[in-house]
Amino acid sequence: MTIREVARAAAVSVATVSRVLNESGPVRDETSRRIRDVVERLRYSPHGAARSLITRRTSTLGVLLPDLYGEFFSELIRGIDSCAREGGYHVLVSGSHSDRAEIEAVLRATRGRVDGLIVMSPDLDARALNPHDGLPIVLLNGNGRRFDSIHVDNYGGALAMVRHLIGLGHRRIAHLSGPAGNRDAAERLRGYRDAMRTVSRHLAKDLVIDGDFREEAGYRAGPQLLDRKDPPTAVFAANDSMAIGLLAAFQESGVRVPGDVAVTGFDDIPIARFTTPALSTVRVPIAELGSKATRRLLQRLSSSNGHAVRHETLATTLVVRDSSGGRIREGVPADTDPTRPPATPHSHRSDFQRNNDSRSER
Amino acid sequence: MTIREVARAAAVSVATVSRVLNESGPVRDETSRRIRDVVERLRYSPHGAARSLITRRTSTLGVLLPDLYGEFFSELIRGIDSCAREGGYHVLVSGSHSDRAEIEAVLRATRGRVDGLIVMSPDLDARALNPHDGLPIVLLNGNGRRFDSIHVDNYGGALAMVRHLIGLGHRRIAHLSGPAGNRDAAERLRGYRDAMRTVSRHLAKDLVIDGDFREEAGYRAGPQLLDRKDPPTAVFAANDSMAIGLLAAFQESGVRVPGDVAVTGFDDIPIARFTTPALSTVRVPIAELGSKATRRLLQRLSSSNGHAVRHETLATTLVVRDSSGGRIREGVPADTDPTRPPATPHSHRSDFQRNNDSRSER
DNA sequence: AGCCGCGATGTAAACGATTACACAAAGGAC
DNA sequence: GTCCTTTGTGTAATCGTTTACATCGCGGCT
Numbered sequence: 001m002t003i004r005e006v007a008r009a010a011a012v013s014v015a016t017v018s019r020v021l022n023e024s025g026p027v028r029d030e031t032s033r034r035i036r037d038v039v040e041r042l043r044y045s046p047h048g049a050a051r052s053l054i055t056r057r058t059s060t061l062g063v064l065l066p067d068l069y070g071e072f073f074s075e076l077i078r079g080i081d082s083c084a085r086e087g088g089y090h091v092l093v094s095g096s097h098s099d100r101a102e103i104e105a106v107l108r109a110t111r112g113r114v115d116g117l118i119v120m121s122p123d124l125d126a127r128a129l130n131p132h133d134g135l136p137i138v139l140l141n142g143n144g145r146r147f148d149s150i151h152v153d154n155y156g157g158a159l160a161m162v163r164h165l166i167g168l169g170h171r172r173i174a175h176l177s178g179p180a181g182n183r184d185a186a187e188r189l190r191g192y193r194d195a196m197r198t199v200s201r202h203l204a205k206d207l208v209i210d211g212d213f214r215e216e217a218g219y220r221a222g223p224q225l226l227d228r229k230d231p232p233t234a235v236f237a238a239n240d241s242m243a244i245g246l247l248a249a250f251q252e253s254g255v256r257v258p259g260d261v262a263v264t265g266f267d268d269i270p271i272a273r274f275t276t277p278a279l280s281t282v283r284v285p286i287a288e289l290g291s292k293a294t295r296r297l298l299q300r301l302s303s304s305n306g307h308a309v310r311h312e313t314l315a316t317t318l319v320v321r322d323s324s325g326g327r328i329r330e331g332v333p334a335d336t337d338p339t340r341p342p343a344t345p346h347s348h349r350s351d352f353q354r355n356n357d358s359r360s361e362r
Numbered sequence: 363m364t365i366r367e368v369a370r371a372a373a374v375s376v377a378t379v380s381r382v383l384n385e386s387g388p389v390r391d392e393t394s395r396r397i398r399d400v401v402e403r404l405r406y407s408p409h410g411a412a413r414s415l416i417t418r419r420t421s422t423l424g425v426l427l428p429d430l431y432g433e434f435f436s437e438l439i440r441g442i443d444s445c446a447r448e449g450g451y452h453v454l455v456s457g458s459h460s461d462r463a464e465i466e467a468v469l470r471a472t473r474g475r476v477d478g479l480i481v482m483s484p485d486l487d488a489r490a491l492n493p494h495d496g497l498p499i500v501l502l503n504g505n506g507r508r509f510d511s512i513h514v515d516n517y518g519g520a521l522a523m524v525r526h527l528i529g530l531g532h533r534r535i536a537h538l539s540g541p542a543g544n545r546d547a548a549e550r551l552r553g554y555r556d557a558m559r560t561v562s563r564h565l566a567k568d569l570v571i572d573g574d575f576r577e578e579a580g581y582r583a584g585p586q587l588l589d590r591k592d593p594p595t596a597v598f599a600a601n602d603s604m605a606i607g608l609l610a611a612f613q614e615s616g617v618r619v620p621g622d623v624a625v626t627g628f629d630d631i632p633i634a635r636f637t638t639p640a641l642s643t644v645r646v647p648i649a650e651l652g653s654k655a656t657r658r659l660l661q662r663l664s665s666s667n668g669h670a671v672r673h674e675t676l677a678t679t680l681v682v683r684d685s686s687g688g689r690i691r692e693g694v695p696a697d698t699d700p701t702r703p704p705a706t707p708h709s710h711r712s713d714f715q716r717n718n719d720s721r722s723e724r
Numbered sequence: 725a726g727c728c729g730c731g732a733t734g735t736a737a738a739c740g741a742t743t744a745c746a747c748a749a750a751g752g753a754c
Numbered sequence: 755g756t757c758c759t760t761t762g763t764g765t766a767a768t769c770g771t772t773t774a775c776a777t778c779g780c781g782g783c784t
Contacts, residue, residue, distance in 0.1 A: 002770055013734045018772060025773090026731055048474035049414040050770035053739050058411065060454070060475070068443060070632070074436035081430060081457045090475070092422070092454050095443045112410035112740085113422070113452070215636050241633070248636040270432070271603070274577050274610040276638040364740055375764045380742060387743090388761055412740035415769045474770085727783085734777075739770105746765080753758085 001044050010038040021046065052112075060090040061297060062114035064106060066121055068095035069214075070241060071269040072286060076140075079290025080118065087298045089115075097121060116297045118290075136300045138293045141184055148300065149311045150293045154184050154266075157282035157316030158191025158236070161264055164280075164318055165234045166199055168326045170262060174207040174232035176221050176242050185213070188238045188266060207232055211242050218242035222249025225261075233261055234324070240265035240272045240281055247275055247323070258325030268319055280324035283317040363406050372400040383408065414474070422452040423659060424476035426468060428483055430457035431576075432603060433631040434648060438502075441652025442480065449660045451477075459483060478659045480652075498662045500655045503546055510662065511673045512655045516546050516628075519644035519678030520553025520598070523626055526642075526680055527596045528561055530688045532624060536569040536594035538583050538604050547575070550600045550628060569594055573604050580604030584611020587623075595623055596686070602627035602634045602643055609637055609685065620687030630681055639684035646678055 007014045012031060019025040020035045027035075038044075052058040061084050065073060077093065084091050092114055097103045103121065110117075120140035139149035165173050175192040178185025189208065196206055209224060211217035218237055222245075225231055237243035243265030250257050257263050257277055265272060268283035292314065300307070320326050369376045374393060381387040382397045389397075400406075414420040423446050427435060439455060446453050454476055459465045465483065472479075482502035501511035527535050537554040540547025551570065558568055571586060573579035580599055584607075587593055599605035605627030612619050619625050619639055627634060630645035654676065662669070682688050 003772095004770075014771080015735080015773075016733060019733090022772080025733095028732065031732080045470040045473045047415075047770050048472070049411045049420065050474065050739090051772080052411040053409075053415055053741085053770080054772045056739080059471075068436055068440040070436060071433050074430055074432060074439075077436075077439070077455070078430040078457065081455065085456070085458075090454055090456065090471070092452055093439070093443065094447070094452065095440065096447075108407040109421075109452070110410070111407045112412065215633060219636065244633060244636050248638060248640070251638045271577060271606060271633060274581065274606045276610060276613045278610070365742095366740080376741080377743075377765080378763060381763090384742080387763095390762060393762080409740055412769090413742075415740080415771085416742045418769080725784105729782090730780090732778090735775085737774085738772085742768085744765105744767085746763100748761100748763085750761080751759085754756090 001042060003044070003046065006035070006038050006042060006044050009042065010035045058113055058115050059088060060092055060114045061294065062110050062117045063091055063093045064097055064103065064117060064119045064121065065093065065095045066097055068093075071271065072239075072267060075269070075286040076120075076290040079287030079292075080294050081290075082287075083291040083294035083298075087294075089298070116301055118293050118297060136297060138297045138300075140289065140293055143183060146309065148296055148309055150289060150296065151311065151313040152184070152284050152289060153313050153316050154187035155191040155194075157266060157284070157318070158188040159195050160316070160318045161236055161266070161280075161282050162192050162195035163198075164320065164326060165236065165262060165264065165324065166195065168234075168262070168324065170234040171199065172205070172207065172230060172232040173234045173236060174209060174225055176209050176211045176218060176235060176237040176246065178238040179212045180210070182213075185238050192236060211238060213239050213241060215241045215245035215248075218245025218247075219249045220245075222246055222253060222255075226250075226253060226255065231261070235261060235263050237263065237265050240267045240269045240279060243279055243281070243323075244271075244275055247277075247279070251276075257323055262324045262326075264324050268317075272319075273321060275323070277322035280321045280326065281319050283319050285314055285316075289314060363404060365406070365408065368397070368400055368404060368406050371404065372397045420475055420477050421450060422454050422476045423656065424472050424479045425453055425455045426459055426465065426479060426481045426483065427455065427457045428459055430455075433633065434601075434629060437631070437648040438482075438652040441649030441654075442656050443652075444649075445653040445656035445660075449656075451660070478663055480655050480659060498659060500659045500662075502651065502655055505545060508671065510658055510671055512651060512658065513673065513675040514546070514646050514651060515675050515678050516549035517553040517556075519628060519646070519680070520550040521557050522678070522680045523598055523628070523642075523644050524554050524557030525560075526682065526688060527598065527624060527626065527686065528557065530596075530624070530686065532594075532596040533561065534567070534569065534592060534594040535596045535598060536571060536587055538571050538573045538580060538597060538599040538608065540600040541574045542572070544575075547600050554598060573600060575601050575603060577603045577607035577610075580607025580609075581611045582607075584608055584615060584617075588612075588615060588617065593623070597623060597625050599625065599627050602629045602631045602641060605641055605643070605685075606633075606637055609639075609641070613638075619685055624686045624688075626686050630679075634681075635683060637685070642683045642686035642688065643681050644678045645681050647676055651676060 003014050003017050007017045010017065012035060016027060016031065017035055019027050020032050063077070063080060067073065081091050092110065094106055097106065116136040118138050118140060119142065121142060137147045139147045141151055142149055162173060173196065175189060177189050193206060209221050211221060218241065225235060235246060237246055243263055246263050247257060250261065250263070255261060265279050265281040267286070268281045272279040272281050292312070365376050365379050369379045372379065374397060378389060378393065379397055381389050382394050425439070425442055429435065443453050454472065456468055459468065478498040480500050480502060481504065483504060499509045501509045503513055504511055524535060535558065537551060539551050555568060571583050573583060580603065587597060597608060599608055605625055608625050609619060612623065612625070617623055627641050627643040629648070630643045634641040634643050654674070
């Protein structure tokens with residue numbers, strides 16, 4: 001079932017078959033029709049490897065992720081996949097890249113298999129992938145200057161959230177941080193610190209508990225926080241998963257949220273609005289993050305003339321639900337979110353949102 | 363940076379370089395070392411497409427999924443990816459295949475790009491991929507007889523869950539079903555129906571509400587159920603996402619769970635144990651489903667002598683937490699689950715589990 | 725009539741690896 | 755010394771495409 005057999009069956013040369021299949025070059029209508037018939041009948045489809053060998057394009061995008069755990073990544077991949085497919089590309093994913101050596105191994109293994117790379121590696125500087133022979137790369141929340149990148153405004157989101165809590169009168173606000181070394185986590189922590197600093201030193205004091213982005217960490221943090229002699233009145237978790245774990249711990253201890261203590265998260269994973277109480281959080285446009293990165297990569301692939309490297313930051317949105325106790329119960333318009341794709345209607349639960357627009361183009 | 367340049371730089375022939383790189387054939391130690399040095403220095407790595415053209419292997423597995431939404435798929439992909447990487451394979455994913463035409467398009471496009479396929483397509487019979495020229499395929503919850511397949515015991519799990527509710531004294535038990543046409547959903551529904559049938563017709567009556575596996579569907583079902591003149595005392599949702607939506611709706615309506623009504627789910631996604639109240643559900647070994655499928659595929663790839671087609675069904679586990687009200691509060695050993703990977707310790711919240719072992723090998 | 729251009733097609737050279745085969749040198753066995 | 759085997763290496767065919775170039779009619783122009 002090679003192009004050769006098709007050519008023979010249609011009594012033409014391979015060149016003509018190729019021309020018909022790729023719509024390159026002129027072919028008589030009748031010939032074209034005949035060839036198409038044969039292709040259909042023989043169920044021929046060209047061999048990908050052979051094709052990419054000569055065209056030097058694979059129609060495949062590589063996606064390197066630090067992990068594949070949780071709803072965040074399924075959303076991200078969803079954004080990437082839908083956008084890639086639209087552009088006629090396949091997606092090669094690869095999760096759990098802890099150390100630099102592993103990243104390099106994958107980079108090597110994928111040579112000649114992908115046309116470009118989307119790399120998310122928050123633990124690591126991008127130096128590992130420095131010298132990769134001109135393969136276009138888009139970084140997700142990375143810190144390389146040399147590559148295109150799409151960032152999420154972690155800092156701004158955290159700042160807005162903590163200010164929100166401060167605005168509600170909270171002073172003893174704890175932060176449940178993400179894993180050490182993780183860049184996103186670090187930025188959220190920085191936002192927390194800076195927001196706290198705007199309040200008089202005597203009244204507000206940093207209180208950071210180490211977490212790791214998993215539900216369990218939040219669950220364990222609950223008792224730790226309650227056992228202090230000056231327990232916080234609000235806890236800002238570095239992501240929703242931990243906030244949900246925290247919610248569970250408080251619930252078990254009989255601590256009311258938000259009555260006794262406010263709890264907030266970060267990411268706005270789809271489930272956040274269905275927790276009890278509904279979680280106040282910072283919305284990260286996850287799928288959009290993926291699709292934006294993909295679009296950027298595709299555009300760099302098509303226009304080979306190297307545009308300047310671009311760094312873009314996606315704005316986050318403060319989403320006030322019940323768990324922070326800050327919800328305005330009257331006069332809130334139902335679901336005013338313009339960014340949410342209409343494919344996922346959540347029309348019943350209303351959110352109060354504030355766009356925290358510190359978006360920037362560096 | 364081709365093998366040719368490496369050969370020239372090391373003053374040997376391309377054949378020798380290839381032999382060193384693949385450890386095929388004898389090479390003098392000194393020559394071998396010299397070549398390795400050059401490879402290192404030139405940062406050479408062989409071109410994937412060229413290699414797969416001649417070897418007829420791509421070291422890539424294709425994964426066709428119906429969708430990429432939610433925690434279920436990230437778990438599944440995680441299982442697949444880790445197992446594939448272990449075997450030295452890459453993973454090409456592709457989500458959202460609604461109709462048959464789309465599946466066929468992807469099948470064509472991936473010819474010569476993958477060595478085998480894992481296909482999950484619960485909406486569809488497997489006939490679409492019938493005649494694919496000898497490409498090894500493993501079906502996930504599909505209904506093809508001709509291909510290897512791994513199933514989840516949806517029926518047994520549903521049966522066990524509904525019996526659990528009946529055992530607690532419930533008679534008016536509603537079922538919030540999955541999307542029409544979805545095979546998993548259909549099996550769970552069948553389990554529900556059969557369990558209900560074991561109770562006297564007068565006392566227990568089917569009550570099925572249509573859902574679609576999304577949180578929102580559960581949320582909307584809440585009022586619908588409460589507004590009936592004979593509201594159910596228990597609701598068995600066809601998956602956890604919908605159960606969580608339902609929990610949120612009941613919470614808002616002031617209906618206590620499990621006091622006023624019991625709620626249960628299916629899947630045991632990681633977040634299920636952190637809902638309020640903790641969700642009673644049926645555990646599906648999702649990551650294992652992925653890794654089992656992958657292992658099967660790999661083994662079929664290596665031993666080309668065609669074993670007979672095998673169909674395997676993975677057992678599910680009844681996980682009793684708080685939302686069903688059936689939790690035995692005394693004498694429950696903490697976290698006795700043997701199937702849970704130690705990588706995700708959830709040591710604080712205890713589960714009471716019952717292995718519903720209707721596993722079978724067809 | 726001769727020339728040019730163009731449309732339709734065929735021929736063959738790439739692309740970058742693997743590998744069957746050839747071959748040379750060396751070492752034993754006789 | 756001849757023959758055979760083993761080891762180490764090189765030459766060239768091969769995988770299935772794309773595509774530059776050549777070819778061949780054919781019609782229009784001068």
